[in-house]
Amino acid sequence: MKEKMVLYFPSTVTEQPFIYYLVKDFNLMVNILKADINPRKEGRIVVEISGEKPDFAAGLDFLQARGVKVFPLEQEIIWVEERCTHCGACSVICPVNALELNRTTMKIEFHGDRCVVCEHCLKACPSRAMEARY
Amino acid sequence: MKKTIAEINARIQAGKAVVVTAEELIPMVMAQGVTETARHVDVITTGTFGPMCSSGAFLNLGHPAPRMKMSKVLLNGVEAYAGLAAVDAYLGATQIPETDPENKNFPGEFNYGGGHVLEDLVAGKEVLLEAYAYGTDCYPRKKLEKMIRLEELPQAFLFNPRNAYQNYNVAVNLTDRTLYTYMGILKPNLGNANYSTSGQLSPLFNDPYYRTIGPGTKIFLGGGVGFVSWYGTQHNPLAPRGANGVPTSPAGTLAVIGDLKQMSPRWLRGISYLGYGVSLMVGLGIPLPVLDEEVVRFAAVSDSEIFAPVVDYSESYPQGLGQVLGTVSYAELRSGEISVNGKKVPTAPLSSYYGAREIAATLKDWILQGEFLLTAPAFNLPREAGVPAYGRLVFPQEG
Ligand code: SF4
Ligand code: SF4
Numbered sequence: 001m002k003e004k005m006v007l008y009f010p011s012t013v014t015e016q017p018f019i020y021y022l023v024k025d026f027n028l029m030v031n032i033l034k035a036d037i038n039p040r041k042e043g044r045i046v047v048e049i050s051g052e053k054p055d056f057a058a059g060l061d062f063l064q065a066r067g068v069k070v071f072p073l074e075q076e077i078i079w080v081e082e083r084c085t086h087c088g089a090c091s092v093i094c095p096v097n098a099l100e101l102n103r104t105t106m107k108i109e110f111h112g113d114r115c116v117v118c119e120h121c122l123k124a125c126p127s128r129a130m131e132a133r134y
Numbered sequence: 135m136k137k138t139i140a141e142i143n144a145r146i147q148a149g150k151a152v153v154v155t156a157e158e159l160i161p162m163v164m165a166q167g168v169t170e171t172a173r174h175v176d177v178i179t180t181g182t183f184g185p186m187c188s189s190g191a192f193l194n195l196g197h198p199a200p201r202m203k204m205s206k207v208l209l210n211g212v213e214a215y216a217g218l219a220a221v222d223a224y225l226g227a228t229q230i231p232e233t234d235p236e237n238k239n240f241p242g243e244f245n246y247g248g249g250h251v252l253e254d255l256v257a258g259k260e261v262l263l264e265a266y267a268y269g270t271d272c273y274p275r276k277k278l279e280k281m282i283r284l285e286e287l288p289q290a291f292l293f294n295p296r297n298a299y300q301n302y303n304v305a306v307n308l309t310d311r312t313l314y315t316y317m318g319i320l321k322p323n324l325g326n327a328n329y330s331t332s333g334q335l336s337p338l339f340n341d342p343y344y345r346t347i348g349p350g351t352k353i354f355l356g357g358g359v360g361f362v363s364w365y366g367t368q369h370n371p372l373a374p375r376g377a378n379g380v381p382t383s384p385a386g387t388l389a390v391i392g393d394l395k396q397m398s399p400r401w402l403r404g405i406s407y408l409g410y411g412v413s414l415m416v417g418l419g420i421p422l423p424v425l426d427e428e429v430v431r432f433a434a435v436s437d438s439e440i441f442a443p444v445v446d447y448s449e450s451y452p453q454g455l456g457q458v459l460g461t462v463s464y465a466e467l468r469s470g471e472i473s474v475n476g477k478k479v480p481t482a483p484l485s486s487y488y489g490a491r492e493i494a495a496t497l498k499d500w501i502l503q504g505e506f507l508l509t510a511p512a513f514n515l516p517r518e519a520g521v522p523a524y525g526r527l528v529f530p531q532e533g
Binding site for chain 2: 085086087088089090091092093101103105106107123124126127128
């Protein structure tokens with residue numbers, strides 16, 4: 001199985017090598033998508049973990065037992081309007097029409113409710129006006 | 135009916151000029167006809183806001199003490215050409231840092247480059263200057279590293295050798311793999327069709343024979359005031375034209391110049407094309423003086439009367455085969471769907487029509503406020519092969 005999640009580290013545990021143990025002792029593959037940790041401060045990393053189901057459960061138990069909090073990932077795609085040039089390039093990239101070119105105003109409209117977080121627009125937008133937030 | 139630029143400028147200064155955008159002109163001419171419209175309109179404004187790779191800026195970086203003849207210049211890690219006088223350099227929009235992974239991990243992201251440095255400069259941000267030299271008796275310094283801001287530079291001007299292309303290809307992909315091009319991402323099997331001009335608002339579509347445009351024409355450039363400085367690279371007035379005079383394939387281009395310090399990050403925007411590279415979105419607008427009825431007749435052209443060639447970017451374009459899959463109007467392109475080889479293909483612009491509209495409206499506003507007077511070109515852009523009015527210049531024949 002494979003899942004994206006947010007790991008939250010209290011300031012007391014951030015210096016311990018958790019990722020190393022997940023890989024070594026639990027046979028899990030850990031892909032760090034985003035990290036936000038300063039030594040001796042609280043930290044947060046967004047990871048994608050994959051492995052066999054029992055290893056997966058054991059790995060999460062291990063983390064929680066050491067004080068790491070595990071949350072499901074609620075990722076969101078944000079449209080940074082100030083960066084948007086309304087070029088319209090994203091309108092054919094988005095598979096669900098969440099980025100729609102209004103043919104009257106000729107402005108792009110972002111419908112967050114339709115977005116399936118496929119992330120195709122992140123690199124397709126020439127102005128980098130689309131961002132992922134976790 | 136004939137008017138001179140001096141007469142139009144007098145009306146602008148008296149606050150009496152009538153100015154309309156090229157888009158507003160279309161229903162006006164439909165309702166009142168060319169003659170009546172020409173009688174009361176003085177200026178028609180146009181605009182375009184799209185990726186223009188052939189752009190860049192000349193920067194004078196100022197003399198440090200001791201003095202230096204810079205032979206290598208980096209701005210935020212992006213090299214600017216320094217084979218000029220001691221502290222002059224030219225920063226090109228498509229330059230990428232030496233450390234950029236390019237397309238090694240395909241498709242490359244190209245997150246930062248010359249276009250972004252230009253945007254950072256006009257945004258007033260600090261930019262890291264690194265300069266190297268071999269040192270001479272007159273210019274002993276060999277290395278310089280400091281933060282600079284645009285306002286501290288003695289001179290900085292945008293000088294773009296090819297902007298405002300009069301028409302452009304509509305790019306499609308006939309293969310079964312995704313293509314990453316300067317025309318954006320092209321999905322397999324005619325998955326999309328990308329185009330890049332502002333159609334009926336675009337400057338050179340509204341004056342197809344360059345009757346009012348040439349070096350010296352004052353324009354909106356990057357949010358400030360600039361000038362047409364020459365015909366652009368690849369200027370090809372001999373491209374095929376429709377009965378209305380509008381070219382049906384890429385044709386005329388402009389070289390333009392303007393003070394970078396007047397410009398704004400709103401209208402000079404660094405951009406990244408996945409798998410291709412970096413570029414610059416440039417905002418450009420040209421006012422057309424209504425010198426006679428012909429100016430109005432040409433500028434009244436609408437999207438349904440402007441046609442662009444559909445070109446396959448998997449084979450025909452890269453191999454230079456010149457094959458065209460068909461011709462579509464900008465009205466069809468702007469509707470969101472065209473038909474190619476009998477298949478319905480969704481379209482996307484790369485050039486911002488919304489931005490073009492705003493540029494034409496801003497220029498209109500400047501003129502109505504009396505802040506922007508029109509200039510006559512020193513000579514008109516060449517429109518045919520042979521010897522233009524100002525001297526000897528021969529354009530290559532077609533083909
Ligand atoms: S591609 Fe980016 S800049 Fe262009 S319209 Fe979409 S979000 Fe805006
Ligand atoms: S993440 Fe995917 S679905 Fe959401 S806006 Fe971007 S392209 Fe559309």
